[in-house]
Each structure stands twice: as C-alpha cells, then as structure tokens.
Amino acid sequence: MIFHFVAEFPLVQTKIVDFFKIKRSSGFEKLESKKRKRKSVCISKKKRKLLPFNPTENLRRRLEQMASLATALTATGAVFINELTYVAGMAPKSANRAALEKGGMQVMSREDKETLIQCKAMMERGEWAPLLVVFDPVEGFTVEADRHIKDLTIITEYVGDVDYLRNRETDEGDSMMTLLSARDESKSLVICPDKRSNIARFINGINNHTLDGKKKQNLKCVRFDVDGECRVLLVATRDIRKGERLYYDYNGSEHEYPTHHFV
Structure with a gap:
C-alpha cells in the first residue's frame, strides 16, 4: 500500500469514469486493444515542437494511475477539473488577457496549439499522461x-x-501559480488549485539553492498566450525514465517562493 493514512480510491472502472467525468462513449475500455502506429517526429533546429504524451496501453494500469490521483484529490478535499475555472467573486474570464503581460508573453505556435488540443482530447477519452501519484512521508x-x-x-x-x-x-496556500504578471499589478492573476485542480498541484518543486536540487529538475513551467488568453503548461525538459519523480522550479525568474527547506 502506498498511502498509509488515507483511504485509497476504489479501483472500480465505473467510479473512476464518473469521478473524472470521462466520456462513456469514448471507447476508454478498448484503448489497450488498439494498435498504435509509431510516427517519426521531425524537430526543427530552429523551433523544437512540443510533443503529446503517450498514454499507458494497459487498461488496469491506467485505472491505477487515475485512482492514485483520485486518492490524492479526495484526501486534500479538492475536485477534479482540467481547465481554468472562473468563480463568482473572483477574477472573471475577461480578465485573462495575455496582452496585459509585463514585457509580453510568448505566443503558442499553431503546431503546439494543435498538440495541446490533442492532449486535451485524449484526456476526455480517458487517455492520460502515464503518471502515478504516490505519498512520501517527507x-x-x-x-x-x-x-x-x-x-x-x-x-x-x-x-x-x-x-x-x-x-x-x-x-497561506502553497500551490498558487502565476498566470498573468501585468504591468498594472492590480490586474495580475494567479491560479489557485486548492479547491479545484488536476495532477499539476501534486508535482513538487526543487530546492534551487543546492546543486542536487537543481539536478532533479526534469520539467519546466511555461506560460503561453493561447488565442489571447494566458495558459500555464508543465513540459518535460529532458527524457524522464519510468519511476523517476517529477520536479520543476517553482520560482522561474521571480525568485519569490522560499525553497530552502525543500528536500
């Protein structure tokens, strides 16, 4: 057993499908029987394109991956979502304008946008990135x-x-993420995943004050202008082997988040 102090989410397909609102007509349960053609990816030396994740084919293993996330979300009192949400009394959707970014925000290319849309479509069908949420006592x-x-x-x-x-x-939440750093600070936005979130909130940060901490980093946090709106993606910065934990730098260029105490 991985989790010792919380009840694990039941490994029941119908419960997992309902928890994550997977489309029942998506053929989710038939994924492992599909034969996938391998495609060569040509990456330009000038512009390296983002890649879609490659889901696990084995159905039971995918259910275990999803159940691990459901366990973590349930234990922390959060509801699963996979999009930015706009709640009454907080910032409206109209406030999310990439044009307000101080110094400008990089615009996502057409090819990368298509890849992002592909990833979102796969997730709606229950085909997720091959990730497992585990509990570490530290x-x-x-x-x-x-x-x-x-x-x-x-x-x-x-x-x-x-x-x-x-x-x-x-x-005092420790999972807030900068979404928009506006020239007018009153218009700056953050993402708050304490009540509604996905697996991103459980990916830990490095101690960027030590060499060992920096060596663990295998993801980067990138903000993009996507059709005029700010979006934040976590992207692999190198090949990641099976069983390796995921880490990124919480600070990026801002250096406002204290990481001295990180392992």
Missing part, C-alpha cells in the same frame, strides 16, 4: 513517471480557480 503527495517520457512532452496544464493576485496576498 514530501507528501508527489508524482512519478509510470513509463518513459520524452523530452518536450506536455505533461499537464496547471489549472484551478483564477483570481486576482491582490486578493491572495495573505493567502
């Missing part, structure tokens, strides 16, 4: 690769409730 819930993952693979989008940073300045 780090808490954390995420590891459940099969080999290639460099530049989209791991997940960082999602949750969108709010103005000014409303969260005294918030």
Whole structure:
C-alpha cells in the first residue's frame, strides 16, 4: 500500500469514469486493444515542437494511475477539473488577457496549439499522461513517471480557480501559480488549485539553492498566450525514465517562493 493514512480510491472502472467525468462513449475500455502506429517526429533546429504524451496501453494500469490521483484529490478535499475555472467573486474570464503581460508573453505556435488540443482530447477519452501519484512521508503527495517520457512532452496544464493576485496576498496556500504578471499589478492573476485542480498541484518543486536540487529538475513551467488568453503548461525538459519523480522550479525568474527547506 502506498498511502498509509488515507483511504485509497476504489479501483472500480465505473467510479473512476464518473469521478473524472470521462466520456462513456469514448471507447476508454478498448484503448489497450488498439494498435498504435509509431510516427517519426521531425524537430526543427530552429523551433523544437512540443510533443503529446503517450498514454499507458494497459487498461488496469491506467485505472491505477487515475485512482492514485483520485486518492490524492479526495484526501486534500479538492475536485477534479482540467481547465481554468472562473468563480463568482473572483477574477472573471475577461480578465485573462495575455496582452496585459509585463514585457509580453510568448505566443503558442499553431503546431503546439494543435498538440495541446490533442492532449486535451485524449484526456476526455480517458487517455492520460502515464503518471502515478504516490505519498512520501517527507514530501507528501508527489508524482512519478509510470513509463518513459520524452523530452518536450506536455505533461499537464496547471489549472484551478483564477483570481486576482491582490486578493491572495495573505493567502497561506502553497500551490498558487502565476498566470498573468501585468504591468498594472492590480490586474495580475494567479491560479489557485486548492479547491479545484488536476495532477499539476501534486508535482513538487526543487530546492534551487543546492546543486542536487537543481539536478532533479526534469520539467519546466511555461506560460503561453493561447488565442489571447494566458495558459500555464508543465513540459518535460529532458527524457524522464519510468519511476523517476517529477520536479520543476517553482520560482522561474521571480525568485519569490522560499525553497530552502525543500528536500
């Protein structure tokens, strides 16, 4: 047993399908019988394209992966979502404007946007990135690769409730993510995954004050302008072997998050 202090989510396909709102007509249970053609990916030296994740074919193993996330979400009192959410009393959707970013935000290319759409469509069918949420007595819930993952693979989008940073300045939550760093600070936005979230909130950060901590990093957090809106993706920065835990730098270029105490 991986989790010792919380009840594990039942490994029952119907319960998992309902929990994650997977489309029942998607052929989810038939994925492992499909033969997938391998495709060669040509990556330009000038522009390296993002890659879609490669789901686990074995149905039972995919159910175990999903159940591990359901266990973590249930234990932390969160509801699963896979998109940014806009709640009354917080920032409206109209506030998410990439044009407000201080210094500008990189625009996602057409090819990368198609890859992101492909990943979202796969998830709706129950074909997810091969990830497992495990519990560590020191780090808490954390995420590891459940099969080999290639460099530049989209791991997940960082999602949750969108709010103005000014409303969260005294918030003690440790999972907030910058969505928009506006020239006018009153318009800056953050993602708050404490009530609604996906697997992204369980991916841990590195101690960026030590060499060993920096060596563990295998993901990067990238903000994109997608059709005029800010989106945050976690992307592999190198090949990741099966069983390796996922880590990224919580600070990026801001250096505002204290990581001295991280393992």
